Amino acid sequence: MSAIRLLILGVLQRQQRPIHGYEIRRELELWSANQWANIAYGSIYSALNKMAQEGLVQQTSPSEEPRSKPTARIEYTITxxxxxxFARLLREYWWENKTSVDPFQIALMYMDMLPRDELLLAxxxxxxxxxxxxxSLRYFITLKEGYPEVGRFVLENLGLMAAHVExxxxWIEQTLEKVERGELP
Incomplete structure (x- = not known):
């Protein structure tokens, strides 16, 4: 939840005005956040509601219309x-090295339990x-370079992702060669 909190609070902090949940989603889509933040866009609304209950964001009605009216949308501002x-989470993620758990690394520990042919295919x-x-990442980077409204930080983030994937x-290619040569598992 902390990562999505940081994203949402950051968008609200950057905008400095009341915005709809949909506008937050559009901003995150522009940043390709689903690629690098493992965010389900539907979770934005539940996160906003939870943060409103915690007093981190304030829900406001965009006009004098009653909230029960179907066309009235809720806007959010950061408190x-x-x-x-936001400042706490931002600094936490900049200054602390948090490792993520990749289930593949767990499965890797049992590579010797797969038949060799299946391991090679996998x-x-x-x-x-x-x-x-x-x-896909390289394409996104090229595509996003053509949009001035995409901040340079988005391109840097996609570049970091591409470096990790490379x-x-x-590693996969080297490991594949070791298995083919019989050095692994």
Whole structure:
């Protein structure tokens, strides 16, 4: 929840005006956050509601219309408590190295329990999927470079993702060669 909090509070902090949940979603889509933040866009609304209950964001009605009217949408602004939480999370993620758990690394510990032929097929398949992911990331980077409204930080983030994917691909290819030579498992 902390990552989505940081994203949402950051968008609200950057906008400095009341905005709809849909506008937050559009901003995150523009940043391709689903690629690098593992965010389900539907979770934005439940996170906003939870943060409103905690006093981190304030819900406001965009006009004098009653909230029960179907066309009235709720707008959100960041509260002083939300600004404090944003600053805390921002610094936490910049200064602390938090490792993420990749289930593949757990499965890797049991590579010797797969038949060799299946292991080779799985590694080749993983290499193909990783190459496709890398092509997709490179395409996104090229695409986003043409949009001035996309901040440079988005391109830097996608570049970091591409570097991680390139490293994983290199590892997969080297491991595949070791399995083919009989050095692994």
């Amino acid at each position: 002083p408590a939300g600004q404090t939480e 590694l080749r398949n993983r290499a193909d999927l990783t190459r496709a992911n890398l092509r 490293t994983e691909l290199r």
